[in-house]
Amino acid sequence: MKIMVAIKRVVDYAVKIRVKPDKSGVETQNVKMSMNPFCEIALEEALRIKESGMASEVVAVSMGPAQCVDTLRTGLAMGADRGIHVEATGALFPLSVAKLLRALVEVEKPGLLILGKQAIDDDCNQTGQMIAGLLNWPQGTFASKVVLDKEKHEVMVDREIDGGLETLCLDLPAVITTDLRLNQPRYATLPNIMKAKSKVIKKFTPQDLNVEIKSDMEVVQVTEPPKRKAGVIVSSVDELVDKLKNEAHVI
Amino acid sequence: MAIGLVLRALRRRIGNDPAPKSQIFSLASVSRSVSTLILAEHEGGAVKAQSISAVEAAKSLGDDNSISLLLAGSGPSLSKAAAHAAACHPSVSQVLVADSDKFAYPLAESWAKLVHLVQQKATYSHVIATSSSFGKNILPRAAALLDVSPITDVIEISNSHLFVRPIYAGNALCTVKYTGAGPCMLTIRSTSFPVSPLLSDSKFDEAPVSQVDISTFGEDSVGKSRFIKVTSQDTERPDLANARVVVTGGRGLKNAENFKMIEKLAEKLSAAVGATRAAVDAGFVPNDLQVGQTGKIVAPELYIAFGVSGAIQHLAGMKDSKVIVAVNKDADAPIFQVADYGLVGDLFEVIPELLDKLPEKK
Numbered sequence: 082m083k084i085m086v087a088i089k090r091v092v093d094y095a096v097k098i099r100v101k102p103d104k105s106g107v108e109t110q111n112v113k114m115s116m117n118p119f120c121e122i123a124l125e126e127a128l129r130i131k132e133s134g135m136a137s138e139v140v141a142v143s144m145g146p147a148q149c150v151d152t153l154r155t156g157l158a159m160g161a162d163r164g165i166h167v168e169a170t171g172a173l174f175p176l177s178v179a180k181l182l183r184a185l186v187e188v189e190k191p192g193l194l195i196l197g198k199q200a201i202d203d204d205c206n207q208t209g210q211m212i213a214g215l216l217n218w219p220q221g222t223f224a225s226k227v228v229l230d231k232e233k234h235e236v237m238v239d240r241e242i243d244g245g246l247e248t249l250c251l252d253l254p255a256v257i258t259t260d261l262r263l264n265q266p267r268y269a270t271l272p273n274i275m276k277a278k279s280k281v282i283k284k285f286t287p288q289d290l291n292v293e294i295k296s297d298m299e300v301v302q303v304t305e306p307p308k309r310k311a312g313v314i315v316s317s318v319d320e321l322v323d324k325l326k327n328e329a330h331v332i
Numbered sequence: 333m334a335i336g337l338v339l340r341a342l343r344r345r346i347g348n349d350p351a352p353k354s355q356i357f358s359l360a361s362v363s364r365s366v367s368t369l370i371l372a373e374h375e376g377g378a379v380k381a382q383s384i385s386a387v388e389a390a391k392s393l394g395d396d397n398s399i400s401l402l403l404a405g406s407g408p409s410l411s412k413a414a415a416h417a418a419a420c421h422p423s424v425s426q427v428l429v430a431d432s433d434k435f436a437y438p439l440a441e442s443w444a445k446l447v448h449l450v451q452q453k454a455t456y457s458h459v460i461a462t463s464s465s466f467g468k469n470i471l472p473r474a475a476a477l478l479d480v481s482p483i484t485d486v487i488e489i490s491n492s493h494l495f496v497r498p499i500y501a502g503n504a505l506c507t508v509k510y511t512g513a514g515p516c517m518l519t520i521r522s523t524s525f526p527v528s529p530l531l532s533d534s535k536f537d538e539a540p541v542s543q544v545d546i547s548t549f550g551e552d553s554v555g556k557s558r559f560i561k562v563t564s565q566d567t568e569r570p571d572l573a574n575a576r577v578v579v580t581g582g583r584g585l586k587n588a589e590n591f592k593m594i595e596k597l598a599e600k601l602s603a604a605v606g607a608t609r610a611a612v613d614a615g616f617v618p619n620d621l622q623v624g625q626t627g628k629i630v631a632p633e634l635y636i637a638f639g640v641s642g643a644i645q646h647l648a649g650m651k652d653s654k655v656i657v658a659v660n661k662d663a664d665a666p667i668f669q670v671a672d673y674g675l676v677g678d679l680f681e682v683i684p685e686l687l688d689k690l691p692e693k694k
Contacts, residue, residue, distance in 0.1 A: 092500070094645070097503070097644070107499070107500060174481050175472070175481070176475075199626075201501065203499055204497075204499055205484050206472070207484060208472075210472035211472050213476075214444055214472070215477075219441055220441070220473065223469070225619075237560070241465070241620065242465040242466075242620075243464050243573065245562060245620055246563040246620075247561070248560040248561045249557050250560055251558075261609070262612075262619055297511050297512025297514070298508055298510055298512070299511060300509075301507040301509050302506075303499070303505070305504060306498070306503065309651065310672075312656070312671045312672040312674055314674045315675050316675075318689055319689065321686075322689050324673055325634070329672065329673075331634040331654070332634065332690065332691065
């Protein structure tokens with residue numbers, strides 16, 4: 082069985098972002114970019130499944146500008162067997178990504194598709210659910226545990242839901258999106274980074290895949306959130322209780 | 333039923349229009365009139381408070397919005413929830429109920445199909461769910477079936493097609509315009525659309541309840557996923573996402589044993605308990621208590637953070653709280669930049685003192 086993992090290049094999670102003065106978006110020039118943390122977890126899970134002998138190959142896929150190849154190289158250095166880059170310029174919303182993924186699934190025929198539960202830039206939390214819908218595959222979103230049963234051709238997924246945990250059993254092929262708790266992604270070692278340079282990254286364009294990139298959504302503006310007023314530092318518990326009671330009226 | 337409402341609205345518009353040649357315009361205005369389907373979550377025979385917030389959000393889409401609540405499930409708890417839905421908010425025009433074993437558990441596969449089916453019968457202009465794990469799981473799948481771009485985590489509705497949502501963990505706000513022809517599909521952040529507390533006391537006409545005809549419901553994707561079990565965190569404390577007061581502990585608590593102090597304090601304040609990712613990863617508390625970008629988003633009246641440094645990802649989940657209190661040893665901790673009241677001190681001394689000095693519950 083082949084596992085396909087979708088990975089996204091985003092502004093590094095530790096960067097304090099800046100909104101562009103013209104309100105057209107967030108500054109991404111000269112900002113550190115990395116693999117989306119949830120995608121790292123998705124890739125790690127795919128690699129662990131392969132290492133346990135349940136999968137034969139892990140294919141990493143990324144969509145966007147030319148620099149996505151760097152992110153794919155990181156994925157290959159972690160252990161993915163090969164990469165696919167769909168080169169697309171301009172804004173790619175989850176619906177387009179899901180359609181491109183569907184086209185790739187038809188080419189590659191993976192038995193399992195793993196994605197992060199959300200990208201930390203657009204915070205959409207949509208792509209996995211949308212690709213599952215388009216393929217008519219079952220979905221296990223926000224997974225914190227994945228147990229594959231190759232014989233029965235199914236996968237057990239523990240999902241993080243609001244009140245606790247939910248366990249589902251999905252028939253393969255299926256789509257899984259990963260929560261933070263699923264695993265601790267590995268670091269790429271130097272020898273593996275060197276090895277990754279010789280691994281294959283296949284290129285596609287949306288035209289090659291017969292997917293038309295159009296959108297029913299436009300970003301009107303991006304602004305900074307309102308700043309909170311500076312607070313006060315109190316000197317004692319008494320003063321704190323007094324302020325909460327008589328100034329803020331919350332207790 | 334919903335078709336009837338749309339037709340009635342259509343007739344009313346056309347009827348009011350004096351010049352026949354302006355019919356094209358009137359049709360255009362009809363397409364702009366709003367009707368909303370809300371995917372309602374229910375538990376124990378009642379609609380969840382968050383879903384009632386979705387009604388509040390739907391109200392701001394337009395004045396003559398006809399709002400339908402869709403409930404799915406099976407058995408007596410569903411009919412009880414439907415009765416509750418009919419009387420939960422005066423703006424609800426009707427309640428649609430899909431009663432079948434296929435919906436006994438809220439699986440995305442069957443729910444998304446149901447939404448598709450209902451939408452095909454009565455073309456709603458908007459479909460709304462809350463940004464809960466239920467809504468986030470189902471709505472994007474349903475949107476894909478309808479070939480529509482959904483919009484996640486809406487915090488402000490400017491008009492029927494213009495929405496504001498946070499991006500980059502709440503460090504920027506993005507205004508998006510939906511330009512598509514299909515229904516506009518949203519998940520809303522319930523803390524941004526509070527329901528008036530007066531509502532529970534007032535009397536109003538109940539909305540009619542009707543069954544969804546699911547005879548044409550295909551079987552192809554249903555059965556590919558099966559519910560096995562749910563492990564819930566049983567707690568008598570209020571639900572984290574809707575609590576009026578939240579007490580949160582971070583890494584500074586040092587261990588699970590010490591976290592009990594937070595719980596004690598929460599009990600005294602009738603508050604919900606929250607945690608940072610550090611506290612969850614260290615195993616102090618289960619992860620459904622995590623507040624932040626990847627956990628729950630809360631906006632209580634009072635948020636008290638003990639031993640929380642205030643990482644970007646954590647602030648994303650709580651900085652819309654009305655009053656924020658931070659207790660931390662480190663005077664330079666970023667949490668003090670968002671706190672209304674900060675106390676620099678050792679939480680192991682502050683919490684017992686607070687327990688002692690806080691007024692008794694009324």
